[in-house]
Amino acid sequence: xxxxxxxxxxxxxxxxxxxxxxxxxxxxxxxxxxxxxxxxxxxxxxxxxxxxxxxxxxxxxxxxxxxxxxxxxxxxxxxxxxxxxxxxxxxxxxxxxxxxxxxxxxxxxxxxxxxxxxxxxxxxxxxxxxxxxxxxxxxxxxxxxxxxxxxxxxxxxxxxxxxxxxxxxxxxxxxxxxxxxxxxxxxxxxxxxxxxxxxxxxxxxxxxxxxxxxxxxxxxxxxxxxxxxxxxxxxxxxxxxxxxxxxxxxxxxxxxxxxxxxxxxxxxxxxxxxxxxxxxxxxxxxxxxxxxxxxxxxxxxxxxxxxxxxxxxxxxxxxxxxxxxxxxxxxxxxxxxxxxxxxxxxxxxxxxxx
Numbered sequence: 001x002x003x004x005x006x007x008x009x010x011x012x013x014x015x016x017x018x019x020x021x022x023x024x025x026x027x028x029x030x031x032x033x034x035x036x037x038x039x040x041x042x043x044x045x046x047x048x049x050x051x052x053x054x055x056x057x058x059x060x061x062x063x064x065x066x067x068x069x070x071x072x073x074x075x076x077x078x079x080x081x082x083x084x085x086x087x088x089x090x091x092x093x094x095x096x097x098x099x100x101x102x103x104x105x106x107x108x109x110x111x112x113x114x115x116x117x118x119x120x121x122x123x124x125x126x127x128x129x130x131x132x133x134x135x136x137x138x139x140x141x142x143x144x145x146x147x148x149x150x151x152x153x154x155x156x157x158x159x160x161x162x163x164x165x166x167x168x169x170x171x172x173x174x175x176x177x178x179x180x181x182x183x184x185x186x187x188x189x190x191x192x193x194x195x196x197x198x199x200x201x202x203x204x205x206x207x208x209x210x211x212x213x214x215x216x217x218x219x220x221x222x223x224x225x226x227x228x229x230x231x232x233x234x235x236x237x238x239x240x241x242x243x244x245x246x247x248x249x250x251x252x253x254x255x256x257x258x259x260x261x262x263x264x265x266x267x268x269x270x271x272x273x274x275x276x277x278x279x280x281x282x283x284x285x286x287x288x289x290x291x292x293x294x295x296x297x298x299x300x301x302x303x304x305x306x307x308x309x310x311x312x313x314x315x316x317x318x319x320x321x322x323x324x325x326x327x328x329x330x331x332x333x334x335x336x337x338x339x340x341x342x343x344x345x346x347x348x349x350x351x352x353x354x
Contacts, residue, residue: 048221261276271347
């Protein structure tokens, strides 16, 4: 997985549309959302990322008004939403399972929100036409929901969520039920669509690739709290701790003692560059920073496994008395299982965590 298309990050002067202050939700006395503070700027796309049970869907439901807070507050445009029901918050919400009305055709589904807001039939019809063109389904208004593919249902659900012109659009695992190739195509289309519309988006997902391709800013959650927030590039390049690094798919994590510009680790001396925090630390070595060389150079290892990744081969090598390492190799250069290799390390791909 690699980071996706990045946009210019918001500036401090960008007005905040959504604010959470100390937002807390408890189930059976246990906090599933634990004093969360979060701002989302107008026109910003924020993706909340985390494993199952991290609190990300509860956060979304609290913002939507579907889950009351036990403490803290949610504000929209600076106005406290305590006591404001979901249908009066002016936000759009799209769930993973789409939740389309099977008894209505495509046009009836898309028009639902506009009709609930008192739009005339003419206004509804124009909005349906406009949105179906926008999501790539022109002329589909009279099609039955049952005739749609999964990707088409996704587009109709998005059009329905956009129909009332919500101030904030919230997506709950929006592409979770689609196959990978369709997800990868749609996430690019969503990014472009939200950019054209200037939509403010808060999305939750467990898929790192989806979040990094869609977001201006990524929020990583753990046990109901925010573990790290930043642009996709910031989070990818500088995970704040071992949890974030491993959640992003990095396995080359090891304890070491940093002294000066080197760290003493089970993999030998690793270069860490200037300004690294000193003392006992956790280090991340990205696979791109593990260079395979001749067996008589560097750390001697045996190739334990190879995994084809499409653009490269992930080569897992086992030193004699140290944890296994993953290296990223070009397709034609990857050694075979059982081969003896040496390993050297690139300082630019080593991060001193926390």
